[in-house]
Amino acid sequence: MTTWILMLLSGATAAELPDDGLFGGGQLSVSEDFELRYWATDSVLEGVDNQPSNLLDYVEQVNRMNLLFSKDSVQFGLQFDEVLLLANRYYLDDVLQYENTIVPSAMLSPAPDAFLHLDKVFLKKRFGRAGSVQVGDHYASFGRGLALNLVKNTDIDIDTSLRGATATVKDGDWQATFAAGLTNQQQVAQDNPNLNIRPNVNHLVAGARLDAYGVGPGNFGLHGVVYQFAREDATKDSLNALSQDVDAAVLGATAELNGVGGIDWYAEGDWFHYTSGELVGKEEAEDGYAFYASGAAYLGAVTVL
Numbered sequence: 001m002t003t004w005i006l007m008l009l010s011g012a013t014a015a016e017l018p019d020d021g022l023f024g025g026g027q028l029s030v031s032e033d034f035e036l037r038y039w040a041t042d043s044v045l046e047g048v049d050n051q052p053s054n055l056l057d058y059v060e061q062v063n064r065m066n067l068l069f070s071k072d073s074v075q076f077g078l079q080f081d082e083v084l085l086l087a088n089r090y091y092l093d094d095v096l097q098y099e100n101t102i103v104p105s106a107m108l109s110p111a112p113d114a115f116l117h118l119d120k121v122f123l124k125k126r127f128g129r130a131g132s133v134q135v136g137d138h139y140a141s142f143g144r145g146l147a148l149n150l151v152k153n154t155d156i157d158i159d160t161s162l163r164g165a166t167a168t169v170k171d172g173d174w175q176a177t178f179a180a181g182l183t184n185q186q187q188v189a190q191d192n193p194n195l196n197i198r199p200n201v202n203h204l205v206a207g208a209r210l211d212a213y214g215v216g217p218g219n220f221g222l223h224g225v226v227y228q229f230a231r232e233d234a235t236k237d238s239l240n241a242l243s244q245d246v247d248a249a250v251l252g253a254t255a256e257l258n259g260v261g262g263i264d265w266y267a268e269g270d271w272f273h274y275t276s277g278e279l280v281g282k283e284e285a286e287d288g289y290a291f292y293a294s295g296a297a298y299l300g301a302v303t304v305l
Helices: 232-236
Strands: 002-016 027-040 056-071 074-086 089-092 095-096 114-126 132-139 141-143 149-150 158-171 175-183 204-213 216-230 248-261 265-276 288-299 303-304
Touching: 002 149, 132 175, 141 204, 141 216, 149 158, 149 204
Parallel strands: none
Antiparallel strands: 002 027, 027 056, 056 074, 074 114, 089 095, 114 132, 132 158, 141 149, 158 175, 175 204, 204 216, 216 248, 248 265, 265 288, 288 303
């Protein structure tokens, strides 16, 4: 399958709201990413002779809209994703047929080849230098990501957030971070074809990290994460993960030394504990270990890692 990108429209705008009313004095930002793509496919209809080579080609229209409202120390955000397939339907014996489907009939959608989804929603409150609290969708990464790495990388259509709550508490050179929620995987792809989107399987993740900054030439941290991986039937009840046993727990530590011997040093070690052998493909669980270390030297305009 190949694609021809016919149209790419993206942009962002921000506006100050009037001073009166509940939202007065706030700022509303809107970003838009609209794409229209032509997909050429080699698929053919079975049992039909003399078909044109482009019979089952179709057009995919994708739109992503982000809204962010900010006022003082409060932020509220939404992300809407929409996808629609065009030139994708035909009638056979007076029965409407769909060449490609985006969602199964069990999912809420106006048609099998159209999908509108509220993908992200969050509310964040900052407390100055004391920290912040956020509910809804958020991201979390500890250290170099060996123990926990839920981040956004839209360049390769990866955007898995945690839908729950996160908080940071700061006191001088100390910072504590807490994160918990159910994984919320991006449903609509912005750069890859959207076919057969399935409901999310929500895994439960909870973690905490304690960092100490400015300890001599370095920064040091401790973290812990627990995972409960939902089984396939969990799609019937997204909170089903809460009633399951924990599948894995991770404990780790990080150390960062800046400018020691002219080099920035980093090291991380993690211990993985599995409660059953199912995750490692064995009859009994085995613990695991991971270690990472790096050094960065800056030689003029060149960085050596």
